[in-house]
Amino acid sequence: MMQGYKLENIDCFNFQYNHCSKRPCKFQHRQSCKDSSEICLDWFRHRKCRNKVCPRKHLNHEVMVAYFLCLAEKTANHCLQLTCPMYHAKARQFIEHGIIPPDPVPTVSKVKRKKMVHFVQCENPQVQTVVKSGFQLLDKARSFFANSVREGKLTQDRGRSYFKEILHTILFCGNINDPAIEPNLFFTKKELEVLSAKYPDVFRDYNTHLPTRPPFTVLLDAVVEVLQTRKADEVLKLLLHLTEQMVLELPDAKSNKCGNIFVSTAISYCYFWNLHITNEKTDNYFGASVSCRGRQQKEIMIDILCCKTWHQGISLAVCIGNWYKNQCLLFPEAMYSMAYNITFSKESPSEAGTASNNQHEHAVVRSGDVQNTDGPENNSTVKQRAYLKPRAPCERCLSMFPNVIYHPRPEHCEHPYWEYGNCAECESLSQLLYANPQIAMRLGYFVQRTILYSPTKQVHLPNDLILRKHRRLIENLKSLGFNVGDHLSFYDPSGADSTALEVFQS
Template identity: 45%
Template sequence: MQNGPPVHQREMVDLVRHEEAEVQYFVQSGNRFLKIIQSFIAKSVREEKLTQKKGRACFKEVLHKILFCGHINIPVINPEEMLDHREIQLLSEKYPDVFQKYNTHLPKRPPYAVLLDAVVKITGTNINEVLKCLTDLNYQMLVKFTGTSSNKLGNTFPSEVISCCCLWDVTTRGKTDNYFGTLLSLRGRQQKEIMIDILCCQTWHQYISLGVSIYKTFNKTPGSQHDLPSAVQPYSSHESSSYKSCSDMIYINNSPYFEFGICPECECLSQLLYTNQQVVEKLECLDIGILMYFEEVTNSNHERLKQNLKSLGFNVGYHLEFYDPNE
C-alpha cells in the first residue's frame, strides 16, 4: 500500500498551500540555517580550525540536505523558493553536483548532525565547549515568527536536544572521548520515517539499527511486546537479565512514536560502537541469534523508504543512491 497522497494529488496540494505559514516558516528557517552555517564554516576555515576541504564538504552536505528536505516537503519547496536568484547562481556554479543530485540522491544524516560533527571537530569533545558553541549558533539561527502556530512550525532545522555518551573503565577510572547525537529536526510523519529508515539502512551501527527496526516491526503499539523476539523482550527489574534490551533503550515515555524522537541517543551510541570494537565483541556474545532478524527488518526499512519516497515524488531508481559531498 502506498503511503501518503499520490503524486498528482500532491501537486494539487502544492498549488493550494504554498502561501501557508508552514511553507514560509520552512523557507525562512532553512535560509537562515544555511547562512549561519556558511558563515561559521568560512570563519573556522580562515582560523584554520577546519581544512578547506572539510569545510567545503560540510557546507555541500548541509546544502544538499536542505534542498532534499524541501523536495520531499508537502508542498514541494524548490531551490528557487529557498534561495534568491543571485544565491542560486553562485551556489550552483560552485557546487553543481548538489543541485543535480538533491532530488535523485539521498542524504545520510539530518542537517543538524552535519553541523554537530563540524562543531565537535572544531571544539573537541568537551561537553561544555560543544554546548557553548551550539547554543551560540542556535541563537543566531532562530527566526522570530508570530501567530498561534509559530511555536509548532517555526525554526524547522535547529535542534534543541543533544545527547552525549562515553565509556567509563571502573578499573582504570579512565574514559573514552564523548560521542554526540542530535534530533532529526524534520517535520511531517513521512519525512521523519524517511530519515529514520535512511539512518537505519545506511548510517547507524548495525546493532542500533537492529534495535530500532525490530521494535518498530514487532511493537506497533504500546503493550504488544509479545510479538518481539525473545532476545529483545523489554527488560524488567523482576526478571533475570544481564543487559538492558534494545527496546528498553529506545522506548521512551510510553510513546508509540518512539522512532521520531529518540535519535540523539541512537546517534551517539552508534558512534560509540563504531569506535570501540571491544564493546561490539561483548554484545555479540549476548545473543547471536538476534542477527537472523537483521535481513528481514532491513528489507522492511528499504521497502517503507522507497514507498514514502515514491509517494512524495522523489526520483527512486532501481537502487537507492546516497549523496557523497567529497566526490
C-alpha cells in the first residue's frame, strides 16, 4: 500500500474512465465524480475524504501509476491492446487507428487562499509554532554567522549567502503553510523593514522560487565550514550547542523534543574506507533529516531534493523505494554510516555522547563541551541540554541502501511512518558521492529487471521516476496556492543585490 493512502478511499480508475468488472472491487465506485477533471483537495492533502458523494476525483498520477498502470506498459514499455482498460501514461500508436494520447489525469487547480484573519494569527497554535520556530532559527543562525564573519571563520559573502538561504526557505515554508503565513508575522515591523531592505531578493522570490534544501541542512553545512574540519565530535558538539538555543518552550515539561519544527530530529554522517586498495578513509560527510511540518510540505521538500539537490544515485534509490518498495543502491564494500536522534534533558546524562564504528574512530559529544560562540547572554536562556542518542537505521534506509555498514546495527526493523527520503542518511550519502566521483562510478543497482529494462530497450531511469516526483511537486505546490508559473524556478542565495550581514536584536 502506498504511504498514507487507503484503497477504500481511492477511486477505481476503470470505473471512472471505462468499466470495472471486478466484484467486489477494493477501490471506490463513485458516480458523483465521473464528470470531474479535478482532484479533491481534502483527499489530496490529507489522504482521505469523508464525503461519499464528493464531486471531485480521489485519483492523481502517483496513485494511477501505483495501482492502475498497464502491465504491458510497465514491463515492455508499450501496450499493443487497443481496448486495454488500464491506465496508460504514454501515447500508443496503431497502424489503423493512429496515435492514441495518454489517458487523462485529474489535475489540481490553483488555489487562492484567503489571508488569515487577526484571530487566526493570534490564536492558531500551529501557526504560532511555525512563526516561533522560524524566528528562533533565524535569530540564532544569524548571530552565529555574524560572529563567525567577525572572527574570520567565514567570509562576508559566505555568511550572507548562508543566512539568505535559511531566510528564504523559512519564508517559503510559511508561504506553503495552510493557512499561509506572511513574512510580517515572523518579525517586528522594524525588523521586517531592515531585512527586506538588506535582502530584497529574498522577499521578492520567496513565493515564486523554490529552496534547494531544508534550513537545518544549511546550518549544518555552515558549521562544517566554520570549523574547517570534518571531525565528527567537533561538528556534532557545535551543532548541539546551537540547537540548544533553538528549543521552544513546550507545554509538556518532561518532553525530550526540541519543539522547533525547523530543527532536524536526526543527524547522520558517513564515510568510505578503502580497505583493498589504499587503506584510506574518506572525510566524514554529514546530513540531517528533512525539517518541516505537514505531509504535503514534507513531500514538497523531499521532491525538491530528489529533482534538484541530491546525487542522482540517491534520488533513484528514494524513487524506487517510494514506488516499488525495492532495494536499489549498492555501494562499494566498506561504506559506513552512523545516525543519532537529537534529544533534550534538563541534565545531560552521564553517558551522553556518540560512538562511531569502534574500528576506526570514536566521537563523544556533549553540547556543554563547546566553547560559546554566540555571546554570554545566550547561555542564560538555555533550559535544556542537548545530546545525541545513537539510532539504528529504519526500514526505509535498509531498503534503499542495503549493503551500507550501519552503526548501531538494527536489532529489529523499525517500521517508519515517514516517507522514503526523509532520513538524514540520504543527505550525508549524497554529499559523499558528490565529493568522491570515483566512488559514485562504482555504484551498483540491485533493482528488479522489470523496472529497469524492457525486451527491446532500456527504460530511461532515473529520468522517468524523477519526472513523477516533478509532477507530484507541481501538484502539491498548486494545491497550496504557490505561484508555480510556467516552470519551476529555484532561489540562488549568491545574488549580489543584498547588503552586509548584521545581527538583529530579538
